[in-house]
Amino acid sequence: MLRVEDRTDIPDAGPGETVATVGALATPALLLDKDRLDRNLVRLSSRMAGQGVVLRPHMKTAKSIDVAQRVYPSGAGPITVSTLAEAEYFAQHGFRDITYAVGLSPHTADRAMRLRKAGVDLKVLLDSPEQAAMLGATGRAAGVTPSAFIEIDCDGHRGGLTATDSKLIAVAAALAEAGVKIAGILTHAGESYGLSRPAALVAAAENERAVAVAAATTLRAAGHECPVVSVGSTPTAHFAEDLTGVTEMRCGVYMFFDLVMHGVGVCTTDDIAISVLATVIGTKPEKGWILVDAGWMALSRDRAPRHSGSTRATVWSAMWPARFIPT
Amino acid sequence: MLRVEDRTDIPDAGPGETVATVGALATPALLLDKDRLDRNLVRLSSRMAGQGVVLRPHMKTAKSIDVAQRVYPSGAGPITVSTLAEAEYFAQHGFRDITYAVGLSPHTADRAMRLRKAGVDLKVLLDSPEQAAMLGATGRAAGVTPSAFIEIDCDGHRGGLTATDSKLIAVAAALAEAGVKIAGILTHAGESYGLSRPAALVAAAENERAVAVAAATTLRAAGHECPVVSVGSTPTAHFAEDLTGVTEMRCGVYMFFDLVMHGVGVCTTDDIAISVLATVIGTKPEKGWILVDAGWMALSRDRAPRHSGSTRATVWSAMWPARFIPT
Structure with a gap:
């Protein structure tokens, strides 16, 4: 990565500041x-277009309008967010x-309905x-009709109902009863981050697809609408061989990638x-150590697998935070 | 920790906002x-006063003037920082x-000298x-006389010279030659974070003291001044039984503590x-899981040891981020 030192096209050193080379950056x-x-x-x-699936990028990774405008150079498109601050931004x-x-709470419901009232x-x-x-x-208090996805758990990673959970129909019925539009079902193959064999990744993508489609089928069979079947994780998005029945893909890390994704x-x-x-x-x-002025906060959680034996490896190791935090 | 729910004296819900109970907070x-x-x-x-040692709190933990004013209710005292943004603040x-x-670089030296020029x-x-x-x-370019600590490595945790390194005298000589005032020597027993037996912690504190004093003695024997002998980590600060030769203690986590310190x-x-x-x-x-709306960014890196078997334990586990991040 250090070869960016050789580039001279880095425009911004910070708000309003311009430098000629990265060496001049604080x-x-x-x-x-x-x-x-x-x-x-x-x-x-292009991969998603080839499979006829809408890509709804997750903007929690970039959190930047400059990046969003590179994603959508000719006008705003569909996006995913992880906080309402991101949604408002x-x-x-x-x-x-x-x-x-992210699962709804009373605080976030109120704030979300304000955005909906504003035309979002x-x-x-x-x-x-x-x-x-x-x-x-x-929604009734705000004078708007809410729209909600039902979260499906495809791999035990975090939240959501399994596709065979009897509560799935109960939630759909409760949405109808409450006057909420069912946007569709949504799942996330979070366990794919822990995989690294291509065959396992292909299988994780197929499982994510199959569980999502099964849940949608259950909903539809019970007389509910399920217009969107939304799946997504950066690994499964890149390894899915067939997305039949899926209408949209969500992921965010794919824009930048990182050493975790390299490990996967x-x-x-x-x-x-x-x-x-x-x-x-x-x-x-x-000890073969260098100490750098980038600590936990600057390096975030990108824990690289440890490498050794090459010049690049030394740099990667330096970016593994455990040994290189300033106090 | 959830019993703070019962308290009604939480004044600020955010900039300008006041709520009666924590339940009303976003x-x-x-x-x-x-x-x-x-x-x-x-x-x-009071522990440091009893040992005749100056306490120089590390403000990187709190990063807050409100907390600093509780540390020093009757006027500003000595502090430690980890960035120049903190120093300026x-x-x-x-x-x-x-x-x-934190170890000096050309960028930070320039910015540090501007603060020194401003009377800090x-x-x-x-x-x-x-x-x-x-x-x-x-310093010469800025028209000020810099003041620098020489970093000593007492336990192989990170940076600094060992007390017996011949470079110690070379650095002191270079400082004198460059017209820089030697503030003293500074060390940090970072490996103490990995300990948990009281006897090991007492030994780590004594090692930190002994290495620091040895380095100071070497400097003084070579004719250099070494007014300050600065040590510090939250664990060693609380377990040091004797601080002879040490003039100041630095630490920051002691203000708030966390589950890591509880584990220590x-x-x-x-x-x-x-x-x-x-x-x-x-x-x-x-699965015995709850999912909360506090992820990696909110919970930072306070990885609790896993507990089980009590109501409190469930809460601690929920604060262990690995299983509880929203997407």
């Missing part, structure tokens, strides 16, 4: 390689088709009759579009 | 228990005696003749002054 600094970003965007959008920048893909087609997520009733009441096998290190520029502030030659 | 929200904070502050300040709030305890007694940290020469040149054995869970208020947004009764 560190730690986030470097985003626009060419790699664009290549990653095209890679997945992107709505202020013209995005109108937003899925808030904000869809929310839930998996219980209690949430459905609460959302219906919040979704990208090469040459695809990673973001790096953290750091300054060496100490050395321990006897 | 989540995730950080809750700081002022009584526990004050108790923790008194516990260590606390200087703007009246702090003048600041140690920047900002001490910096280094461990090489190259940094000493660079700092001297930066420095505090009880009743001493932990900060908690994260979250809303349950999903349940998995069959």
Whole structure:
């Protein structure tokens, strides 16, 4: 990654500041390689277009209108967010088709309905009759018709109902009873982050698809509408061989990739579009260590597998935070 | 921690907002228990006063003038920081005696000297003749006399020179040659975070003291001044039985404590002054899981040891982020 040092097209050193080379940046600094970003965007959008599936990028990763405008250079399209602050931010920048893909609470329902009242087609997520009733009441108080996805658990990773859970129909009935529009079903193959064999990733993608479609089929058989069948994780998005029955794909890390995704096998290190520029502030030659001015906060949680034996490996190791935090 | 629900004295819900109970706060929200904070502050300040050692709190943990004013209710005192943004922030709030305890780079030297020029007694940290020469040149260009600590490595945790390294005298000579004032020596027993037996913690504290004093003795024997002998980590600060030769103690986590410190054995869970208020947004009764709206960013890195078998344990587990991130 350090070869970005050789590039001279880094425009912004911070708000209003311009530097000629990355060497002039105060560190730690986030470097985003626009060419790699664009290549990653095209890679997945063309893959999804080929499968006839809408790509609804998850903007929690980028949290940036500049990146969103590279995703959608000719006008706002569908996006996913993980907080209502993100939803409000992107709505202020013209995005109108937003899925808030985190389980709903009374606080967030109220705030979400304010956005809906303002003309944003904000869809929310839930998996219980209690949430459905609460959302219906919040919508009525705000004078809007809410729209909600039912969360499906495809791999035991986190929340949602299994496709065979009898509560699935109960939640759909509660939504109908509460006057909430069923946007569809939504699932996330979170366990795919822990895989690395291509065959296992293909199987995880097929499982995600099959569970989502089974849940949609159950809903429809019970007389409910289920217009959207939404799946997504960066690994399964890149390994899915068949998306029959799926209408949309959500993921976010694919824009930048990281060492975790490299470990999974979704990208090469040459695809990673973001790096953290750091300054060496100490050395321990006897241990093969360098100490850099980028700590936990700058490096976030991108724990690389440890490498060794090459110049690049030394740099990767330096980015593994456990040994390199300033106090 | 959830019993803070019962308290009605939480004043601020955010900028300008006031709520009567924590239940009315938008989540995730950080809750700081002022009584526990004050108790923790008194516990260590009285301990250090009893040993005749200056306490120089590390403000990287709190990053808050409101907390700093509880540390120093009757006027600004000595503090430690981990970034120059923190140094500038606390200087703007009246702090003048600041140690920047992260290895120096050319960028930070320049910015540090601007603070020194503005009247802040900002001490910096280094461990090489190259940094000493660079700092001297930066100070001359800024028209100020820099002041620097030499970093000592007492336990192989991170940066610094060992007390017996011949480079110690070389760095001191380079500082003198460059016109930089030697503030003293500084070390940090970072490996103490991995301990949990009281005897091992007492030994780590004694090792930190002995290495620091040995380095100071070496400097003085070579004709250099070494006014300050600075040590510090929250575990060693609380377990040191003898601080002979040490002049100051630095630490920051002691203000709030956390589950890591509880695992080390420095505090009880009743001493932990900060908690994260979250809303349950999903349940998995069959797995014993609750899903909360507080993810990696809200919960930071406080990985609790896993508990089980009690109501409190369930809450602790929920705060262990690996299973409870929203997407």
